[in-house]
Amino acid sequence: MKLKTLGSQIVKKVAERPSTISVSASVLAIIAGLFVGFIVMLIINPGQAFAGLRSILFGPFSDMEGGRSLGNTIYYAVPIILTGLSVAFAFRTGLFNIGATGQLTIGAFVAVYIGVNWAFLGPLHWIVAVLGGMLAGAFWGSIPGILKAYRNVHEVVSSIMLNYIAMYTVTMLIKQTIFNATSARALAPETTARLPQWFLGDVFPRSSINIGIFIAMILVVITHIILNKTTFGYELKSVGFNRDASQYAGMSEKRNIILAMAISGGIAGVAGAVMFLVTGRFMSIENHLMAEGFTGIAISLLGLSSPIGVFLAGLFYGALEIGGFYLQRTTNFVPQIIEIIIAVIIYFSALSLFLQKFVANFLSKRLKKEVQISEGSDVL
Amino acid sequence: GGSEVETYEIAMITDAGDIDDESFNQGTWEGIVAYAEENNISHRYYRPAAVSDADYIATIDLAVSAGAKVVVTPGFLFEVAIYQAQQDHPDVMFILIDGVPHAGDWDGNIGDNTVSILFAEHESGFLAGYAAVHDGYTELGYMGGMAVPAVVRFGVGFVAGALYAANEAGVAISFPNDRYTYLGDFDAKDSHKNEALAWFSLGTEIIFAAAGGAGSSVMSAAEDSGNKMIGVDVDQSSISPTVVTSAMKGLGAAVQQVLAQFYADNFPGGELLIKNASEDGVALPMDTSRFATFSQAQYDSIHGRIASGAVSVPENYTELIAFLNAIGQTTAIVEGTIHP
Amino acid sequence: MAFVIEMLNITKEFPGIKANDDVTLQLKQGEIHALLGENGAGKSTLMSVLFGLYQPEQGIIKVRDKEVVIKNPNDANDLGIGMVHQHFKLVHNFTVTENIVLGYEDTKKGFLQLDNARKRIKELSEQYKLRVDPDALIENISVGQQQRVEILKMLYRDSEILIFDEPTAVLTPQEIQELMKIMKRLVSEGKSIILITHKLNEIKAIADRCTILRKGKYIDTVEVKSTSNEVLAEKMVGRKISFGVEKTPAKPKETILKVEEVSITDYITQKIVVKNVCFEVKRGEILTIAGIEGNGQTELIHGITGLKPLTKGKVILKEQDITALSIRQKSLSGISHIPEDRQKHGLVLEYSLENNLILQNYFTTQFQNRGFFKFDNIRDHAEKLIERFDIRSGKGPLSQVRSMSGGNQQKAIVGREIDRNNDLLIAVQPTRGLDVGAIEFIHKQLIQERDQGKAVLLISLELDEVMNLSDRILVMYEGEIVGEFDPQKTTENELGLYMSGSKRGKQQ
């Protein structure tokens, strides 16, 4: 009896937390998105819709021989977690970093360049390559920061321009420095520069997983701490919310804008490094902006711009990717179906405020008490 | 096990492009479909989750687990993956187009269960250049998508064919360095159209576009400015009246042929098939071409000479220079342009 | 007597707080009805309900005896209800005319007919003596003029019931006089007015009846004539209040702040807004700079605190030249600053109250260790200030500041700045928008600061405040100091003449 009341009290405590509500709203968004995806599949091919849904839901467990699908889920999630984190960090400081793709490209190039050329570093090789990618991304990210701080250039427009500049610059630099002319793409980084697998290689032997996931986790923790526990994060957020008040409080708004963009860019740069410091994947000289930067925007928002939320949303994205891939074994759907479903889920997650109210109402009724929702104001 | 899940005997894996890229993916797939439908064999294609060796291998494993007996992979990007897969799945047959399996060291190793098919794109390009000059065009240009091996071969052959014809016909043609380029991608967009328009305005009369979807922008430029272009891979004459001819390669036919051999139990495992003029692997669609003067006889003649080896078409820069020296022609095109 | 408006038993809740709890308000035809209550008592909320901005949880509204549902301001406008909001609702980059016609446009074939509107606005502004240039951009006109635009909006719509939410908080004494005349005239034309104000003498001067709210609850409705200020105040606060501040004569000591020949040129307009200003503030005195809004006081303070660069001159704090220091360094060398615009400079509205209370010293070792916050100290600090300065809000230290009432936002800033215990306290309009209780409290705090040996530099537009608090008064006009006065030896009238530029003396 006593235990029961204690239990219900805990449930009540948890249910009253704003984060509980926003998280359950995200979960509802996902369910709604999957439902619409299911309807689309029903319309196209009713016979396979259930198989399709199953495959999407349990994608990470589709091929457990050697833990392949589970390992690959994580492997695909890592770059998206990182670009999502990059965008989210900027969002929290009041900046819209639509330039993650450019920062990622520059970071990838520098990482691969180091990976190809600096084999003398031995066991430090991959670490230096990742750090190089991070610095390069930070440099690239700081440009829109500087332009905004000193010249009042809107970061969205400068980032869009810098995305293309990064793309062409990297194409040119690859051709001039680390070019494999036979295949018209960049050379492969040396083995020492590739991200090690450590024990993950034994846990998921047939997958491509590597320690990128740990890098992502470390960055998630660091950004969470910066944003929530430090004076530095306090300053960054203040400047994002109210430049005038920050100036009044003696903060250097210019410095903070530049730092926020540099950190955001640095994270995107790490994403680039992690993507290409692997076996059998090569930087292309094709003039395309890499999609990961844009996906990061969606993931950052799906994760409510909180580092931990982004981490979970990124894993979820990886699971969807895998689900979409294994969908090909069980059904006849055109591969685009998974992109459609992802888009629908993202769309529904945009409705999260509405869903939050829905959850809050539900809980209020159940708990017979006013329940508060966080209006996502810390998102933008 | 789960017998409700359908199985597919013939599987294709797409490379970086999509199934309707109007290039090797599409050509290969059309061959598979034609053969499979005629013989009522289950077939489907798979898209890897990303462009990397590991993803290709995972996709091949997926296809095999879904019952594939023969796996077709278009493009040199699959070389390493097939090297691995041909060992992992000894009972499955692999058809690798445009590449030879290797372990990442370019040391070719075609397994007993694998056939490599290479096309002589340079011969196809040669035919196009040759026909264009004999048809009266004296100012030509080449736009490739990116400098991947097949696209390089198309371009080199095109230059060689044009200058060879000029030599034969005794006309002076120009093929300056700045009329040979790779666009950097395979997309239709304003930049490519504008660049083509610029070339046309400088006097270029015809552009050979070996550039997938970007060819569409070249076509659009030709339409707007009243000029001509040459299509690639498949017969593109129906898309636009500006398409004089197309430098085709018989992807579909080659795939169908090997599939037929597979089902007739004489899969040419371990072989490297080179589809060139003599194998009818490359051609111009003479029926639909819009030539003013270039005749079927002329075509048959040059095709014969190439097939017989009387004309040996260069496939890289060094060979091109040697080839031109031999016929007393020169080109201003520098090596860095062809292999950027 | 017929009521034009009856708001019966209105209840409106916000998360954590009942802003209106069973409130009733009845407005008679042709009266000026004052609405009085402390900061956060729920006055604006009640009026927003009447104007259709909020939907009440309970209660009904009757307009001319007919029950109505006011779903949005459009409904309110249709019922002839107009409102001048506490925080003006003006589009800053529109012209006066555009702001007035918005939502009530005259068009021909879809095209705006602004010329007619402009004519009408000119007529109205002459008729009611509400001088404004119809073609000026809102961002270029003074707050007083903006107020007039708000009133013109209602007149343009022929509203019969006019709500004024603290219209006088931002006006100069002269402007307040004008406004009262206008209101009287409006009721004489048959309109009815609800007036929210914290200034009891305004209520006395103009209102017929007064409804009093306290902490969201209805207290009473009284006839103003027969009720004394003391009673009004007591009903409002729930305790006795002393008017007029008790203070002993100042005992000035050494100079803390010395401003030498400071000039400032506005960056955008290139106008010289502060000209050769010199003065000193000493330990143990309150020096007030009085003046009408827009005469360079804002810029002068921004120049001293570093928010704006000086074109010329020096700022010396405790014999140290701080002219070239950064804002942070200036603040650390001993300046507390209650800024004029609380929402723009003083607060980060998205932050919680506790986070706002450390805005000026989050970096000190009291609140952080190697860059990591000491959350316990932050919470303690917040609780201490909330207690000491009676900052009221729904969720204590965790309330989002945006949701707090204006008065309480102000108290938070005042508390934060006083608590920093600096030698110089610059207080710009520290009581703007506050209720009498809060004003009394803040005035006491300022005097206490002085008595503890701080130098206080006060900027105020309120002559009451100026006369009551100051030990010395400087009047600023068009960027210059035009006179220095001893409050004991001058009158509000004399100050007014200097402030309006009619008289000028020599700077000492």
Place this chain on the structure above:
Amino acid sequence: MRELIDLIYFLFPLFIATTVPLSIVALGGLFSERSGVVNIALEGIMIMGGFIGIIAMRALIENTELNLQIIAFIGLFTGATFGMLYALAHAFASITMKSNQIISATALNMFAPAMSVFIARTFWNTSNLNLMGNYTISKVPILGDIPIVGQLFFTNAYLSTYIGIIIFIVATAVLYKTRLGLRIRSCGENPHAADSLGVNIYRVRYIGVLISGALAGMGGVIFVLSFATRFSGSVAGFGFLALAVLIFGQWHPKKIIFAALFFATMRVIADTYSVIPGLNMIVMPREIYRMLPYIATLVVLSFASKRSRAPRAVGEPYDPSKR
């Protein structure tokens, strides 16, 4: 001299061809953002509009004998209609549901290419929808004979150029001379003020977003008609470039046209450097030429942005209780 004139005659139509879709789409974005709704979904809307517009044109070409210009006109109209319908999804999420405007727009950007490829594959077995026909107007009767102007504006032009000019004039007039324009602008700057005056914020914002959808959808069709002979699920980032042009143009119609013209000019020059005396002598990697428009834009921006400011309320869902 003669050569220079020829060069101008050659380049001018190209400048215009790139300027038109960029500026039409940016003007669309202008209506959305001026009403207070960020629209980074322009790219996705262009793709959706382009896709349906091209399908309609293909159907007309196959089944009717209509004049190509009429077909083009119907195509543009169809693209606009479906762009508008598609934008409705963004409006619903960001206005009615008060959701984060960037996230819903991102979803639209992801959805459009996938959906168009998916539908095209399902019905036509290919994602490349070819479109026959030459849509240039070689010479407008009478006007084309005017010296210089005729040559520049009325020969080798696209129907879309004239539509674009009309749109620009109409858009400017609507924004600054009409009731709707006044209300749109007020909603983007201070919706609370507009609301207190009885303006229905939600309706006005819907209109703003729908106008942006119509113009972006039309822009998608123009993109295909102007630069390719077919549609394959992409507009090459023009939607994002238009967004950049909108910001570059500081949310003002005239400045947007200049920004678009500037950017388009740089872009065309970068692509056609081989015909431009001086430029064609410099030996540079082609990537450097390709970067030129972006770098030039950044440089100009860093000198021209000092006073640039987005509409104040843009990006924030309207919440009447926020003060």
